[in-house]
Structures are given as structure tokens and as C-alpha cells.
Amino acid sequence: MSSSQDKNLPATAHRLKKAREEGQLPRSKELSNLAVLGGGAVLLMLLLPMGFSRLQAALASQLRFDHGALLQPQLLVERLHDSLGLGLVVFLPLGVATLALAVFAAFASGSWTLTTHTMAPDLTRLSPLAGLGRLFSKQQLFETAKLAVMTVIVGFVGWKFLSSHIAGFASLLLQPLEGGLGQLAQWMRTGVGILLGVVTLFALIDFPMQKFLHAQRLRMSREEVKQEHKQNEGDPHVKGQRRRRQRELAHRMSIGAVPKADLVVMNPTHYAVAIQYDDATMSAPRVIAKGADLLALRIRDVAKDHKVPVLQSPMLARALYAHAELDQEIPSALYTAVAQVLAYVYQLKAALAGRGAMPGAAPDPQVPPELDPHWKQPPTRGAAE
Structure with missing residues (x-):
């Protein structure tokens, strides 16, 4: 496989967004466990004194029977109902708070998203080959190694804790009830x-590792990046064709502006560019219509119908068509050439109106050769030799 196919490039912003929409996020189970265990332990310690005293009183009340209670079975049902209500009052806040902590941990770590993609049926999950690949993936190997190490550490810590308190456990039977419960x-x-300390250690290791593995899973090859760019931005060839059609449409629609032009420069049949200039409102001449081939002939005919002068200047026409945008000012490099033909046209119009003599031959405007698309740079002397 070529290097271009290796997934050695980081995921693009679009790929990350798509993965998030599909529910593919880095999730640390140990961080969630830490939030649930830690928060639950703190809340339990806070609620235990109040809850324990109330449960103790309720238990003493439930275990006290008299002759009347035995003759009225509905009283037992009422006692059971009261006990269940008391249990909900004591433990429901603990459950709700623990659930809120789990959700908060997911939000804080950035691994929370609302999506229905994960609930959609995926037949690839039934593939034995895909399952085998997931079984030996980096993610699964890391989870297996983490579970093994965590089991060893928790087992060792638990064994050390129990072995150091084994004598104390035996002495609990000899202590008064309140003292024994306090010691317990x-x-x-x-x-x-101690357990929270172990879970915290693993959470500090697991969270950045999950981010790293998630980034590894989303890495892309050069071909995938190119394909994504094409999908997002469009195929360059298609975009070029679209822009070309848009320009052609704009050029055809610009024919309506030809009657307002001061002159039309032609080449003589391949290109036509209509130029307008008003020194009171414009800082430079503007191209108000242009076209090639049949469209150029159409511009010429419209110009003649509306008595707009048509000047044959192939080099200037090619340069204007190639470098001047529609409804934009002409390039500054063509100011001199356009000024020459405009001066000729103004003299011609004045002569036809009886305000001056007829101008001589049409000028040959000075066009920088590098602006002419048909100009070819002569070979250098060294290259010719």
C-alpha cells in the first residue's frame, strides 16, 4: 500500500463534526466511575447520619407488634407503605444526585451528544471479520490491559486493607452495637x-488515553482528505464549468448595455468589448459588455444599430477580453491604449456633429504585449543557441 493511502493525517474539522453527529466521542468510563463513586460517597456520608437515625426509628417501629396489630392486617400494609415512603425519601435524593453527577461528568469531558445514529441498525456489526477486527483493535487491547491492571491493583489494595483490619473485624462482635457500627x-x-484514590489514578490515565485513541481512529489518508475536499468544495472541473457557464450567461445578458457604450473594440470577429466612460462619475473606463465568436458578432450588430463606433484593434480587444472583468474598470496597464481609442472616437463624434475636423487614420493603441493572450515571448539568445 502506498504512503498516500496510509491514515497518517489528523482528522479534519468536517470529519470530527461528522463523528460527533454519529456519536463517536472519546468516553472515559473511569471518569464517569469517579464522578459516580466520589459524588455518591460524599452524598452518602452527608445523608447517612440523618437517614440512619430515621431508618433505625422506622425499623424499631416496624418490629414492634401488639395484639391489635395482629388482628388488623391492614395495619401491616400501612406500615409497609410508610417504610417504602421513608426509603424513597432517604435514598431517592442520593440516586438523583448520582445520576446528575454522571451526566455532568459526560458534559465536562465533552463526551455528551444527542444523536439517534447509534440506535440505527448496522449490519456491519454482525460481520465476524468486523467483530474480529474490533476484538484486536487498539481500543480493545487498551481496555483489556487497563482492566487487568486495575483488577490486580484493587485486589492488592483490598487484600492489604482487609489483612490489616482482620483482628478489628473479629472484635466487632464484642463491642456494643453503637460502638461497633461507628467503627464499621x-x-x-x-x-x-482508598478505592476512590485508585479510581482517580486510573481516570487521570484513561481520559487522555481515550482522547488519543479516538484521534487515532479518526485519522485519514491523503486520498480521504482529497475526497472530502471535493465533496465539500465541489469537483474543481465541475466548478470551473459552472463558472464558465455563469460568465457566458452574464456576457449574453450584458448585450442590453451595448447601446450605452462609447465604443466597441473588436478583433475583428472573434472578440468584442464594449467600453463606457463618463469622466463625471467614473474614475476609469469600464467594460459593460464583452463576448467571443457569435456573441462578439451580436455585440457588433447591436452597436451598429445604435450608432456606437466599432473600432478594429485585435491586440487591444484580446487584452481587454482576457484581463478586464464585466462591469469593472479596465486594468491600469491598459489605460493608455484605451485613452488613445477614446480620444479618436471623441474627435470622430465631434467632427460628425460639425464641431471639428475629421480625425486621421484610426490609432494603433500601445498594448503591453504580455497582456495579449496570443503573444509569445521570443526565445532568449542563449536558448536559441
Whole structure:
């Protein structure tokens, strides 16, 4: 495979946007676990004193029976209803807050998006080859290695913690109930703190690693970048043809402006350019119509019908057609040449109106040769030799 096909280029902005719309985002499970476990532990510690006392009172009440309660079974149902309500009051805020922390962690890490793409059926997921590829992908290998290391570390830490408190666990049976529960709560806080420390360590490693693996999955080859550019910007050949058709349409529509021109420069049949100049409103002459071949002949006929002078100047006509845009001022390099033909036209109009003598032969305007598309630079002396 050639190097141009290797996916060694970073994903473009369009590729990243498309991946996000499809639900492909870097997600760190350990970061979510840290938010849920850490937030849940803090909330549990805050709610535990109040909840424990209320649950203790409710349990004592539920375990107290008298002869009347045994004769009225509906009282047992009411007690059960009260117990369930108390449980919801104590634990529902904990569940809602934990869920909110999980959502907040997803938002904070940038791995949250609303999309239905992941719910759409994808037959490629049923392919054994695709499944085998995912099984040995970098993502899966990293997840497997992470799970193995995490299992070893958590197991080792748990074993050290339990082995250091094994004697204390045995002594709990000899302690009063309140003292034993307090000691057990202290050990639980210590154990949860150690567990959160381990999860925090893995989250700090997992989050940047997930971003790196996500970027690796979205890397593109040069051919993919080119294809995306074509899809976004359009095929250059098609765009060129479209622009050419637009120019031709604009040129055909510009024929209506020919009667307002001061003169038309031709070549003599291939190109025609209509020029207008008003020294009161324009800083330089403007091209108000131009065309080639049949359109050039049409411009010439319209000019003759409206008594607009038509001047044969092949080199100037080619230069204006190639370098002057429609409804724009002529290039500054052609000011002198256009001024020469305009002066001739103004003298001709004045003579025809009886305000002066007829001008001589039509001028040969001075056009820079490099502006003529048909001009070929003569070979240098060294090249000729």
C-alpha cells in the first residue's frame, strides 16, 4: 500500500463534526466511575447520619407488634407503605444526585451528544471479520490491559486493607452495637477513600488515553482528505464549468448595455468589448459588455444599430477580453491604449456633429504585449543557441 493511502493525517474539522453527529466521542468510563463513586460517597456520608437515625426509628417501629396489630392486617400494609415512603425519601435524593453527577461528568469531558445514529441498525456489526477486527483493535487491547491492571491493583489494595483490619473485624462482635457500627462506618470511609484514590489514578490515565485513541481512529489518508475536499468544495472541473457557464450567461445578458457604450473594440470577429466612460462619475473606463465568436458578432450588430463606433484593434480587444472583468474598470496597464481609442472616437463624434475636423487614420493603441493572450515571448539568445 502506498504512503498516500496510509491514515497518517489528523482528522479534519468536517470529519470530527461528522463523528460527533454519529456519536463517536472519546468516553472515559473511569471518569464517569469517579464522578459516580466520589459524588455518591460524599452524598452518602452527608445523608447517612440523618437517614440512619430515621431508618433505625422506622425499623424499631416496624418490629414492634401488639395484639391489635395482629388482628388488623391492614395495619401491616400501612406500615409497609410508610417504610417504602421513608426509603424513597432517604435514598431517592442520593440516586438523583448520582445520576446528575454522571451526566455532568459526560458534559465536562465533552463526551455528551444527542444523536439517534447509534440506535440505527448496522449490519456491519454482525460481520465476524468486523467483530474480529474490533476484538484486536487498539481500543480493545487498551481496555483489556487497563482492566487487568486495575483488577490486580484493587485486589492488592483490598487484600492489604482487609489483612490489616482482620483482628478489628473479629472484635466487632464484642463491642456494643453503637460502638461497633461507628467503627464499621470508619472502616468503610477509609476503604471507600482508598478505592476512590485508585479510581482517580486510573481516570487521570484513561481520559487522555481515550482522547488519543479516538484521534487515532479518526485519522485519514491523503486520498480521504482529497475526497472530502471535493465533496465539500465541489469537483474543481465541475466548478470551473459552472463558472464558465455563469460568465457566458452574464456576457449574453450584458448585450442590453451595448447601446450605452462609447465604443466597441473588436478583433475583428472573434472578440468584442464594449467600453463606457463618463469622466463625471467614473474614475476609469469600464467594460459593460464583452463576448467571443457569435456573441462578439451580436455585440457588433447591436452597436451598429445604435450608432456606437466599432473600432478594429485585435491586440487591444484580446487584452481587454482576457484581463478586464464585466462591469469593472479596465486594468491600469491598459489605460493608455484605451485613452488613445477614446480620444479618436471623441474627435470622430465631434467632427460628425460639425464641431471639428475629421480625425486621421484610426490609432494603433500601445498594448503591453504580455497582456495579449496570443503573444509569445521570443526565445532568449542563449536558448536559441
